[in-house]
Amino acid sequence: xxxxxxxxxxxxxxxxxxxxxxxQMVIWTISGAYMVFFDLDYIHGDHLVQDVSxxxxxxxxxxxLDKLLTRYPETEKASLEARRLDGKLQPVYKLKSDKGEFLxxxxxxxxxxxxxxxIEDLANRYYAQESADIESVVYMTDNPPTEISETLLPVWQxxxxxxxxxxxxxxxxxxxxxxxxxxxWRGFDIVWMLHIxxxxxxxxxxxxxxxxxxxxxxxxxxxxxxxxxxxITFKRRPIGGAQ
Amino acid sequence: xxxxxxxxxxWVSLILVIQVALWLVSGFFFSITGHHGMSGHQYMVSENSxxxxxxxxxxxxxxxxxxRFPSAHLIELVSVAGVGQYQVTLADGSVLYFNANTNENWSxxxxxxxxxxxxxxxxxxxxxxxxxxxxxxxxxxxxxxGFRIDxxxxxxxxxxxxxxxxxxxxxxxxxxxxxxxxxRLHFMDYTGGRSFNHLLIWSAGLFALWFSLSGLILxxxxxxxxxxxxxxxxxxxxxxxxxxKPIASSCGGGGTCGLCKVTLQGSDIPSPKxxxxxxxxxxxxxxxxxxxxxxxxxTNYEVKLHNEGVSDIALTLDSKRQLTPSIMELxxxxxxxxxxxxxxxMQFRIPHLNEILSRHYSVATRPQPTRFVFNVRQLPSPxxxxxxxxxxxxxxxxxxxxxVDAIGPFxxxxxxxxxxxxxxxxxxxAGIAPLRALIQSELAAGSPRRCIFxxxxxxxxxxxxxxxxxxxxxxxxxxxxxxVAKSDAWAGHTGFVHETAMKWLADENKDTLDVYVxxxxxxxxxxxxxxxxxxxxxxxxxxxxxxx
Numbered sequence: 001x002x003x004x005x006x007x008x009x010x011x012x013x014x015x016x017x018x019x020x021x022x023x024q025m026v027i028w029t030i031s032g033a034y035m036v037f038f039d040l041d042y043i044h045g046d047h048l049v050q051d052v053s054x055x056x057x058x059x060x061x062x063x064x065l066d067k068l069l070t071r072y073p074e075t076e077k078a079s080l081e082a083r084r085l086d087g088k089l090q091p092v093y094k095l096k097s098d099k100g101e102f103l104x105x106x107x108x109x110x111x112x113x114x115x116x117x118x119i120e121d122l123a124n125r126y127y128a129q130e131s132a133d134i135e136s137v138v139y140m141t142d143n144p145p146t147e148i149s150e151t152l153l154p155v156w157q158x159x160x161x162x163x164x165x166x167x168x169x170x171x172x173x174x175x176x177x178x179x180x181x182x183x184x185w186r187g188f189d190i191v192w193m194l195h196i197x198x199x200x201x202x203x204x205x206x207x208x209x210x211x212x213x214x215x216x217x218x219x220x221x222x223x224x225x226x227x228x229x230x231x232i233t234f235k236r237r238p239i240g241g242a243q
Numbered sequence: 244x245x246x247x248x249x250x251x252x253x254w255v256s257l258i259l260v261i262q263v264a265l266w267l268v269s270g271f272f273f274s275i276t277g278h279h280g281m282s283g284h285q286y287m288v289s290e291n292s293x294x295x296x297x298x299x300x301x302x303x304x305x306x307x308x309x310x311r312f313p314s315a316h317l318i319e320l321v322s323v324a325g326v327g328q329y330q331v332t333l334a335d336g337s338v339l340y341f342n343a344n345t346n347e348n349w350s351x352x353x354x355x356x357x358x359x360x361x362x363x364x365x366x367x368x369x370x371x372x373x374x375x376x377x378x379x380x381x382x383x384x385x386x387x388x389g390f391r392i393d394x395x396x397x398x399x400x401x402x403x404x405x406x407x408x409x410x411x412x413x414x415x416x417x418x419x420x421x422x423x424x425x426x427r428l429h430f431m432d433y434t435g436g437r438s439f440n441h442l443l444i445w446s447a448g449l450f451a452l453w454f455s456l457s458g459l460i461l462x463x464x465x466x467x468x469x470x471x472x473x474x475x476x477x478x479x480x481x482x483x484x485x486x487x488k489p490i491a492s493s494c495g496g497g498g499t500c501g502l503c504k505v506t507l508q509g510s511d512i513p514s515p516k517x518x519x520x521x522x523x524x525x526x527x528x529x530x531x532x533x534x535x536x537x538x539x540x541x542t543n544y545e546v547k548l549h550n551e552g553v554s555d556i557a558l559t560l561d562s563k564r565q566l567t568p569s570i571m572e573l574x575x576x577x578x579x580x581x582x583x584x585x586x587x588x589m590q591f592r593i594p595h596l597n598e599i600l601s602r603h604y605s606v607a608t609r610p611q612p613t614r615f616v617f618n619v620r621q622l623p624s625p626x627x628x629x630x631x632x633x634x635x636x637x638x639x640x641x642x643x644x645x646x647v648d649a650i651g652p653f654x655x656x657x658x659x660x661x662x663x664x665x666x667x668x669x670x671x672x673a674g675i676a677p678l679r680a681l682i683q684s685e686l687a688a689g690s691p692r693r694c695i696f697x698x699x700x701x702x703x704x705x706x707x708x709x710x711x712x713x714x715x716x717x718x719x720x721x722x723x724x725x726x727v728a729k730s731d732a733w734a735g736h737t738g739f740v741h742e743t744a745m746k747w748l749a750d751e752n753k754d755t756l757d758v759y760v761x762x763x764x765x766x767x768x769x770x771x772x773x774x775x776x777x778x779x780x781x782x783x784x785x786x787x788x789x790x791x
């Protein structure tokens with residue numbers, strides 16, 4: 001009969017381990033299911049924005065390269081593109097040096113300062129949902145919300161009053177769309193935090209407690225397998241059992 | 244409901260257990276390796292500072308490129324290895340690359356690819372090989388032509404360079420390959436695409452959700468039941484197990500095996516729980532029968548163990564004889580008298596190699612305190628090289644005078660209490676033993692009830708104890724043979740024993756029968772199903788599936 005008694009011991013262990021590790025297992029499966037069931041492109045918010053690039057207006061004259069580089073000699077990378085500013089499509093050079101990026105008028109080579117008015121206009125053009133109701137526009141220089149990286153600062157945050165509480169983040173120097181956030185991205189961020197158990201920065205997957213919980217859950221699983229071997233029977237028991 | 248959840252938890256875990264193990268192992272790998280260790284970028288320069296465009300003395304002007312591609316969405320000028328490169332993005336999103344000095348298509352030779360690879364590399368190795376490739380299994384989504392530069396270093400680094408643009412596509416190395424496999428296991432995406440939005444993992448995710456939530460519900464029930472309270476009262480099962488009392492349980496207190504039956508006596512006995520309603524019959528519940536794992540110790544009522552009289556018995560083999568070609572009759576004696584009922588069985592302790600095996604055998608006679616007769620079916624080797632049945636072989640090879648240890652008696656395959664029902668015995672093969680004990684016991688009573696015994700065998704020579712059963716006029720003995728040769732002079736019934744029994748049963752009043760069944764599993768199953776089909780009430784059917 002001793003082998004029969006042993007299954008009780010396994011059951012006691014299974015219960016106690018599940019009290020600690022089983023709860024994390026529930027969190028892992030719920031957070032895992034969230035990540036699995038919501039398409040990653042949707043989470044990324046690809047449906048929220050559209051490509052706004054377009055050719056330069058016909059017959060545009062642009063300044064040549066020599067003039068550009070004489071005026072901005074530190075330029076490491078230059079690009080010519082069209083950008084809608086102040087209600088009309090304008091040719092601009094986007095210049096990148098080790099000091100950052102900025103726009104200049106492609107003809108006059110005057111530097112273009114991006115204003116809040118430009119940002120709202122640009123954000124509405126990126127925004128791909130039906131009605132673009134801007135709720136607020138915030139210029140951020142420090143204390144970024146947890147949903148963006150600190151390296152994006154300073155940045156414009158454009159908040160929409162829509163289903164997903166969309167926030168678009170635009171560069172203060174170029175007006176480029178940097179990142180987009182919405183409710184389901186934020187939900188993903190939370191379940192990701194719960195999944196990797198880094199409740200602070202949400203990036204560290206090497207914490208000792210994560211490893212400890214994985215090992216603990218493994219032991220929980222072993223006790224479960226043993227119980228399974230004891231209790232799963234392929235024989236159908238007649239209702240009422242043996243008389 | 245709780246039983247359904249238990250069932251769900253167990254079977255889903257059976258389906259899921261391997262994937263859960265893979266999730267845990269790969270997750271543990273991620274945790275000890277970290278993002279950086281899995282990226283393949285251990286020796287990758289984060290970003291090269293580029294020389295100012297002014298120093299390149301570019302020959303081709305932006306205006307020239309614009310005139311050539313007036314409908315381009317974007318024209319960029321960058322420096323690649325000290326040479327200007329125009330990148331022209333067209334309306335369809337495709338990108339063309341041009342040399343800003345020659346205005347020709349950009350091209351990447353082996354030498355340039357190697358140079359760019361090395362400038363993106365800050366490890367200790369050197370170039371071992373350069374190979375032209377068309378995309379790579381290691382770089383998801385890159386299918387263009389390019390180069391693989393193999394670096395000889397401790398991580399076995401590979402650097403991929405795109406031919407059309409000269410861009411460094413990716414760094415790969417051995418830790419990356421291992422991590423990639425861990426991702427395949429974790430995401431169940433064996434294409435290498437690292438997608439976790441596909442049908443396979445949706446199903447696994449659903450199963451895992453059901454599994455963990457059912458576990459959570461069961462845990463909640465454990466908490467409300469006080470299973471985690473260190474001062475809680477024990478269940479009766481735990482109590483008896485601790486006292487070393489004989490009580491059977493194979494699930495260990497989960498309320499699923501139904502073996503730990505006890506009878507409660509008193510005016511204030513607890514009402515049956517779901518597990519008991521499922522595993523015990525209405526009659527048993529009415530009689531106060533409960534599962535000892537479902538109730539905590541209490542002084543409000545008495546608890547009677549079903550196997551109270553169980554004890555260790557030292558048996559000595561007295562005699563043995565061959566009953567039929569396959570069944571041996573062994574007669575043991577004990578020095579101490581043992582109280583048992585007809586139909587009960589003993590558990591033999593069979594030494595085998597370094598362990599003790601348990602084998603159950605029913606006593607084949609009516610109770611005799613110091614004398615025990617068993618029928619042991621000899622299991623021959625099913626094929627050469629496979630050993631014959633360990634327990635039966637051991638017992639059949641014992642010689643008179645040999646000792647063997649047993650525990651018992653066990654079992655509730657016993658005669659019904661006095662009523663005036665007809666006693667119907669249906670058996671086959673070695674199932675003869677407990678039936679013979681019951682028949683002997685019934686016939687030895689003051690006024691035995693009407694008895695009929697259907698016994699099935701394959702051949703006439705397998706009809707064990709035939710003379711004894713035929714001699715007694717109070718017993719209607721009906722042997723049934725399933726494999727009769729034409730040459731045999733057999734005038735009796737043929738076919739399966741339950742078929743003959745059911746024909747007889749057709750003319751009987753089902754409510755005044757007590758049926759006892761014991762035999763090989765297929766015969767037992769067929770008989771029980773037929774009895775149910777014929778409408779014999781379940782409470783009037785007793786069977787024994789041990790000892791075969």
